Amino acid sequence: MENCYCKSGKPFKNCCEPFLNKTAFPKTPEQLMRSRYSAYVLHDADYLVATTHISERKYYSNAEILKWSKSNTWLKLEVIEAYENIVEFKAYYLNEKQEAQVHHEKSTFKKEDKVWYYFDGVFFA
Numbered sequence: 001m002e003n004c005y006c007k008s009g010k011p012f013k014n015c016c017e018p019f020l021n022k023t024a025f026p027k028t029p030e031q032l033m034r035s036r037y038s039a040y041v042l043h044d045a046d047y048l049v050a051t052t053h054i055s056e057r058k059y060y061s062n063a064e065i066l067k068w069s070k071s072n073t074w075l076k077l078e079v080i081e082a083y084e085n086i087v088e089f090k091a092y093y094l095n096e097k098q099e100a101q102v103h104h105e106k107s108t109f110k111k112e113d114k115v116w117y118y119f120d121g122v123f124f125a
Ligand SMILES: [Zn+2]
Pocket: 004, 005, 006, 007, 008, 012, 015, 016, 017, 034, 035, 038
């Protein structure tokens, strides 16, 4: 039984796949966050743009997301804390120079017509 890209321990088809192929919507910000991490692994920039809150979408370009997702090797995701509309996580990856990096972020999500969207985040050094 393969582990989902987001390392939840569940098979991809029972975890992020239904969200990425749009047969279901994430019920919680954590599910959305996990599926967005899987979208980076799979270079699915369309999903990343589509799940960003409409008011924030202007700050993101499909081409830049694609470049960023492809230039890194995504190793694992660690969800540190998830409550209400907040998810704090660490994403581990190798940059294009093969140097180990950690992206540590506390993300805020917003619900619009029963659908969760990524709103913004605070980054930790
Ligand atoms: Zn997953």
